Amino acid sequence: MKASVWLGENKFEIREINIPKLNDEQVLVKVERVGLCGTDVHITQGLFPSTPPKILGHEFSGIIVDVGSNVPKEKIGKRVACNTTSSCGTCINCLNWQISRCLNAEKSTGAFAEFSIMHYSCAVEIPKEMSFEIAAMTEPASCCLSGTEMIDYNNKPKVLILGSGIMGIFCQLFVLKKNIDFLVISEPNKARRDFAKSLGANFVLDPFSQDYNEEINEITENAGFDILIEAVGNPKLLAEGISRLRPRGQALMIGVHPERSNLMSDLYDFHYKELKLLGSFGRGNYFDKTPEKINQFNLEKLVTKIYKLEEINEAIESTYEGGGMKYMIAPNKG
Ligand SMILES: [Zn+2]
Ligand SMILES: [Zn+2]
Incomplete structure (x- = not known):
């Protein structure tokens, strides 16, 4: 698959890499839209800790195209919003507090790539009529929902x-x-x-x-x-x-x-x-409930521009300048 690999500072390189093998509990998602976030900008400026080489991108949506052996085959073809971390449901944070602080969380792989691999619970089905653009905003929206509910x-x-x-x-x-x-x-x-x-x-x-x-x-x-x-x-x-x-x-x-x-x-x-x-930090227990909530709002105009994977530097630059609202990348286009 094609991936934009971050090499430190503002250097990205498009590389052809192998899609990792799915374990029994994982799904493979074809990435449709991935939002640029202030955190991505901060990472390239050295203001947020992260170690290259790495595939960034954590606000995204897509289609499940393959599943591990313990995941029902019916999930293939589902349109999903993707959570960045999974939750086990049994640790002290999952039981008493916030599932987004799960002590056994597994991370989804970065989304500035044609595909991302994640625990099946991270791929949350979205309403039928919801666009992939809006669905890609589930992550930032869920942080705001969790905060405002406090x-x-x-x-x-x-x-x-x-x-x-x-x-x-x-x-x-x-x-x-x-x-x-x-x-x-x-x-x-x-x-x-x-x-x-x-x-x-x-x-x-x-x-x-x-x-x-x-x-x-x-x-x-x-x-x-x-x-x-x-x-x-x-x-x-x-x-x-x-x-x-x-x-x-x-x-x-x-x-x-x-x-x-x-x-x-x-x-x-x-x-x-x-x-x-x-x-207020993170998604609390709200990620799964967010797609339906934001689908009631008229959010299409929040998306200022959609870039190709090769144009990641422009997308980061635009996000940094802050002239528009939300910039996205469509890794499977172009
Ligand atoms: Zn973000
Ligand atoms: Zn847990």
Whole structure:
């Protein structure tokens, strides 16, 4: 099969490699669409630990084309969203907590290739009418679903989301399904603000506008927010958002903050206002439920461009520049 092998920094090479033999519990998936993620960009910049040579790509969808001897043959031909790790169902994390933190997890092979091999439980069937593009967004969407489900939505909360990249947008869509008072989006990029507005945000604000604070005070009637979602990964922004919370406010960290960064917040505020800070990482127990959930949203326009496998550098560059929403690769095209 053809695979794009990452060789360190921003070097990729298309190589012809053998498809590994399936073990009894695995399936072979022909990769249809694979999304570029901020993590892929960070890996090529040395900001996220990973060791080359390696096939990257972890947000993907495809078709099951072969199965191991313990997997029912009927699975062949099924259209699936692919999870990056399996879960055993018997370890302490699987039993008590989050299956995405399974202690015996097996990883799917990288998806910047024509095929990927994974434990059969990682290949989750998608609704019939769902496109492979939307299905490839199951992984990032499930992280947002898991995070937003950590929040308590009692008493019609007022919600602020900082950042309208793909994670902010998914958080927005899930939060709008809750019984909230209103949702404010803060995002400097105009195209992204318009996008958030078109997907139902009640107010969209430019944080660099002179009237920003005034607008927030007007919208909240000087009361502040009950819920803050930080979807950027900027410690300063998180601290600023926290300062806008009302008593008993909740702050959710969806953005990935740099390692060893600190939160410069007033701890007296945390004590006095009884604030809650919620870290959020990964898919929790939500991956399998996500395809059906996101299929209700009109997400086709989230996909900005689809590249060939050979064009991976352009795809990474576009993702880094952040002009669009989601860039993908179709490894079996071209
Ligand atoms: Zn990702
Ligand atoms: Zn487990």
